[in-house]
Amino acid sequence: MSQIPALIPTSLLLASLVALLVGLKSHRAAHLIALAGAVVAFVCSLLGLQAVIQGDGEAIRYAMGAWVPPIGIEFVLDSLAAYMVTLITFIGVMVLIYAPRSLAFETPGRQGMVYPSMTLVLAGLVGMCLTGDVFNLYVFLEIAALAAYALLAIGDRGAPVATLRYLLFGAVGGGFYLLGVAYLYFAAGTVNMADLSMRLPELMESQAVIVAAVLMVVGLGVKMALFPFHLWLPDVYTNAPSVSAGLIAPIMTKVSAYAIIRLFLDVFPPGFFTESLPIATTIGWVSAAGIVFGSVLAIAQHDYRRMLAYSSVGQLGYIGLGIGLANPLGMIGGLLHILNHALMKGLLFMIGGAVRLRFGTTKIPEYVGVGRAMPWTMVAFTVGVLAMVGIPPTAGFFSKWYLLLGAADAGAWIWFAVIIVSSLLSAIYFFRVVEMIYRDPETDSAVADHEPREAGEAPASMFWPITIMATAVMAVGIFNVLIVSALLERIVAPLGG
Amino acid sequence: MTADFLLSRYPYILIALLFGIGLYGMTVKRNLMKKVIGMTIFQTSIYLFFIQGATKQGATIPVLDPEMGSSPELYINPLPQVIVLTAIVVGVAITGVALSLILVLHRRYGTLDEVELLRRMRESA
Numbered sequence: 001m002s003q004i005p006a007l008i009p010t011s012l013l014l015a016s017l018v019a020l021l022v023g024l025k026s027h028r029a030a031h032l033i034a035l036a037g038a039v040v041a042f043v044c045s046l047l048g049l050q051a052v053i054q055g056d057g058e059a060i061r062y063a064m065g066a067w068v069p070p071i072g073i074e075f076v077l078d079s080l081a082a083y084m085v086t087l088i089t090f091i092g093v094m095v096l097i098y099a100p101r102s103l104a105f106e107t108p109g110r111q112g113m114v115y116p117s118m119t120l121v122l123a124g125l126v127g128m129c130l131t132g133d134v135f136n137l138y139v140f141l142e143i144a145a146l147a148a149y150a151l152l153a154i155g156d157r158g159a160p161v162a163t164l165r166y167l168l169f170g171a172v173g174g175g176f177y178l179l180g181v182a183y184l185y186f187a188a189g190t191v192n193m194a195d196l197s198m199r200l201p202e203l204m205e206s207q208a209v210i211v212a213a214v215l216m217v218v219g220l221g222v223k224m225a226l227f228p229f230h231l232w233l234p235d236v237y238t239n240a241p242s243v244s245a246g247l248i249a250p251i252m253t254k255v256s257a258y259a260i261i262r263l264f265l266d267v268f269p270p271g272f273f274t275e276s277l278p279i280a281t282t283i284g285w286v287s288a289a290g291i292v293f294g295s296v297l298a299i300a301q302h303d304y305r306r307m308l309a310y311s312s313v314g315q316l317g318y319i320g321l322g323i324g325l326a327n328p329l330g331m332i333g334g335l336l337h338i339l340n341h342a343l344m345k346g347l348l349f350m351i352g353g354a355v356r357l358r359f360g361t362t363k364i365p366e367y368v369g370v371g372r373a374m375p376w377t378m379v380a381f382t383v384g385v386l387a388m389v390g391i392p393p394t395a396g397f398f399s400k401w402y403l404l405l406g407a408a409d410a411g412a413w414i415w416f417a418v419i420i421v422s423s424l425l426s427a428i429y430f431f432r433v434v435e436m437i438y439r440d441p442e443t444d445s446a447v448a449d450h451e452p453r454e455a456g457e458a459p460a461s462m463f464w465p466i467t468i469m470a471t472a473v474m475a476v477g478i479f480n481v482l483i484v485s486a487l488l489e490r491i492v493a494p495l496g497g
Numbered sequence: 498m499t500a501d502f503l504l505s506r507y508p509y510i511l512i513a514l515l516f517g518i519g520l521y522g523m524t525v526k527r528n529l530m531k532k533v534i535g536m537t538i539f540q541t542s543i544y545l546f547f548i549q550g551a552t553k554q555g556a557t558i559p560v561l562d563p564e565m566g567s568s569p570e571l572y573i574n575p576l577p578q579v580i581v582l583t584a585i586v587v588g589v590a591i592t593g594v595a596l597s598l599i600l601v602l603h604r605r606y607g608t609l610d611e612v613e614l615l616r617r618m619r620e621s622a
């Protein structure tokens with residue numbers, strides 16, 4: 001049991017290395033190895049999750065190379081890390097099952113290098129969640145980012161330019177974070193998170209610590225695509241292959257949000273983000289602006305992927321709003337939205353890829369007739385849309401519900417209004433797609449029929465991950481009370497009851 | 498007074514200058530290659546900040562020398578150096594990926610000027 005925090009990233013790193021070597025010869029073998037690595041990591045995450053819940057939130061600690069922290073780097077599997085890691089590896093397994101058919105269509109001949117990059121992204125992200133060391137977090141952040149650049153750049157014509165812009169933004173974000181680590185180290189003399197949380201309460205007034213907190217949050221904010229640092233995001237998601245977008249859109253930005261939450265709850269002393277300096281409130285306001293901005297721009301988009309990208313800018317704002325509220329209910333809403341949005345966005349990007357495989361288009365006006373050709377996939381799509389809008393009993397409703405409770409609790413009525421208005425806006429842009437899908441060209445002379453390239457539902461390797469994701473969206477909604485009481489309430493305990 | 502301030506802080510002032518030059522290059526320059534150069538300068542300023550913060554007058558490399566004794570005053574703290582070494586590796590990897598993307602763009606469009614590149618991209622679409 002005590003080895004689990006190390007096993008999760010190690011199995012993914014190992015799979016990545018072997019898949020890279022094997023991928024030179026056969027991309028099928030590389031796929032199987034990558035999938036095996038992700039499945040092992042997912043099983044380990046589930047075991048870890050179970051152990052953490054049964055141990056009443058007691059963290060499982062693993063000292064890398066048997067160097068005792070704070071000298072060595074430790075990996076910590078606590079409630080928050082277990083929650084994130086299980087989510088990341090689940091999405092990873094789903095996207096890896098989904099990947100081969102979609103890649104064969106969208107990026108033929110280049111699949112061999114995609115699988116090692118995918119496992120490397122996953123390894124970087126789980127490493128970020130598990131590490132108990134703020135500098136090690138930077139290294140995993142950049143591992144994930146570098147592998148993601150490779151995955152995104154193989155997309156459509158505009159992909160290299162969009163990726164280069166993302167890279168420049170990412171380098172600035174990483175640089176700010178690293179500078180923050182430097183200030184923190186010079187002020188407190190350690191980079192171990194547990195050690196920092198012991199030493200920082202004495203340094204609440206230190207200017208170096210305040211500068212460090214601001215730099216780290218700004219750096220992670222750029223990586224998280226927090227408004228107004230979201231500029232890189234729409235072009236990147238629009239040009240990426242469906243598989244890359246399906247892997248990166250759900251989890252990459254969320255893990256940076258996780259890092260902010262981790263700093264807020266466990267590294268800096270309670271109240272530091274709210275009292276010494278209004279960091280949390282600032283995050284909340286820019287998130288509220290991002291929610292409105294993203295939702296409004298999503299309405300104007302004709303490309304399905306670009307619409308989802310702008311919707312992501314808005315949805316990430318909900319997580320930021322949860323941080324900004326800085327009360328237990330709001331934070332539960334934000335954390336729950338990390339899970340919900342990852343499942344919903346992953347589902348919607350995967351469906352986009354399935355439609356692209358059958359119809360060869362990503363333009364919403366050309367989606368006419370999709371509902372007839374792929375009825376079951378479109379049922380899953382409708383589930384995803386209902387969840388995005390936030391209609392019970394889908395997952396999306398409950399995170400918004402907690403956020404609304406949190407906003408009411410804090411008396412933040414403007415944010416309360418923003419959440420409700422943006423739900424209406426997302427109803428507008430998603431129901432527009434639903435309408436296109438279910439239009440019948442035979443009785444409706446206003447639209448031209450769009451013949452599919454191939455008839456029928458998506459192939460089984462794509463159809464089943466979509467179905468499972470749609471089921472998960474429903475299941476997380478129905479069983480959200482279990483998740484909240486077993487995990488999230490314990491995570492937000494530092495905020496007080 | 499001012500001279501004292503400058504003499505005691507000049508490394509930090511130079512580092513801040515490099516930081517600003519790097520950010521300026523990344524945001525203002527139109528040529529993608531110059532943006533990447535700006536990114537490298539930006540990253541270097543952060544490495545230098547780490548190193549500067551860890552320097553110690555009159556201390557030596559952190560290998561225990563029985564003749565000198567084990568007083569921490571005599572040895573440089575190795576952790577910031579190790580952190581910077583790791584960060585440099587990360588930075589090199591980022592630069593490598595950036596250069597390979599630039600190579601792809603130059604082969605495809607024959608220019609590295611951002612505005613011109615976007616224009617040619619739109620035309621070919």
